[in-house]
Amino acid sequence: MKRIDVTRNWQGSRLDRFVRAHIPGTPFGVIQILLRKGLIYLNGERASGAARVKGGDVVSIDIAESDEASPPPATKPKRGPGKRAVKLPAAGxxxxxxxxxxxxxxxxxxxxxxxxxxxxxxxxxxxxxxxxxxxxxxxxxxxxxxxxxxRRSARTRPRGGAAAADAAPETIEEPPxxxxxxxxxxxxxxxxxxxxxxxxxxxxxxxxxxRRAVHKIYLAVVEGVPAEEE
The missing domain is CATH 3.30.2350.10 (Pseudouridine synthase)
Incomplete structure (x- = not known):
């Protein structure tokens, strides 16, 4: 069981965000799974991620069980014959x-x-x-x-020409x-x-x-200062 003492500078923070800051490298989705499974405690009681912490609180995480909730390490997918790996754009x-x-x-x-x-x-x-x-x-x-x-990109894409078409075996083209x-x-x-x-x-x-492997950032434009309870 991992114990984390809440200091005053975290007063009013959400429990899930507090946990995320204190176990770096753990995906936020995994933290949500731990909360749903009841493996994260606030002052000895199970709590939701929306619970607010205050100075003097104690957050406990069942480490032994939480290891099972973590996603397995990424492995390279096996490719069958004729299949091309998809390379997703990297961050940035x-x-x-x-x-x-x-x-x-x-x-x-x-x-x-x-x-x-x-x-x-x-x-x-x-x-x-x-x-x-x-x-x-x-x-x-x-x-x-x-x-x-x-359609515009397909029209401008270079083709192999008549010679290439004659040399290619006859195939049934799939719809785009x-x-x-x-x-x-x-x-x-x-x-x-x-x-x-x-x-x-x-x-x-x-x-x-x-898998929640995509990191999203939301920005909002607001006018005025919301009341604290909002």
């Missing part, structure tokens, strides 16, 4: 891409491209743009812009994979949107979001 890739893209590529209604490779497209979605239409008749969504961008956002942003929310360009990328990104 979007920021680096912003510096390189001058002028930035734009999709549809002023939606800037922050990063693009063979598998992934990262967009800067402005406020006021809906990602998915509420019904099929609604037009002007980000999905519409993505489909137009995909639609560029697919792997998460949602509300209409009035601006921010970074990750889009899968291939089916393997969509699966890999969906797993990353499901």
């Amino acid at each position: 890739a979007a920021a680096a891409a912003r510096k390189k893209l001058r002028p930035a590529a734009v999709i549809g209604r002023d939606i800037r491209v922050l990063h693009e490779d063979d598998d992934v497209l990262v967009l800067d979605k402005p406020a006021g743009v809906v990602v998915q239409p509420g019904n099929r008749a609604e037009r002007g969504s980000l999905l519409d812009s993505l489909e137009e961008y995909r 994979f639609p560029y697919t956002p792997v998460h949602r942003l509300d209409r009035d929310t601006s921010g970074t949107l990750v889009v899968a360009k291939t089916r393997p990328a969509a699966r890999a990104l969906a797993r990353a979001f499901a």
Whole structure:
């Protein structure tokens, strides 16, 4: 059992954030699992992550059990014949891409491209743009812009020419994979949107979001100072 004494400078902090700060390297999702399993105690009692700590409190973590809740170390996926590994953009890739893209590529209604490779497209979605239409008749969504961008990219992509086509064995071509956002942003929310360009990328990104392996940062613009209880 790991014991952590709460000092006065942590007064009023959430329990889950306090624990995260005192066991560095542990994913926030794992801390939430420990709380749900009742392996984190506040003054000897099980508590939720939203509980507030104060100076003099004691936080205890059942280390022996918590090791079982930690995710296994990442291993390289095995690839079958003919399958290509999907390389997801590393942290900071979007920021680096912003510096390189001058002028930035734009999709549809002023939606800037922050990063693009063979598998992934990262967009800067402005406020006021809906990602998915509420019904099929609604037009002007980000999905519409993505489909137009995909078709435009397909037209400009270099081809092997007639000689290459004659040399290639006869195959049945699969329908093109639609560029697919792997998460949602509300209409009035601006921010970074990750889009899968291939089916393997969509699966890999969906797993990353499901495992909470994606680090998200939210910023809000507020006016005035909220009351403490708010």
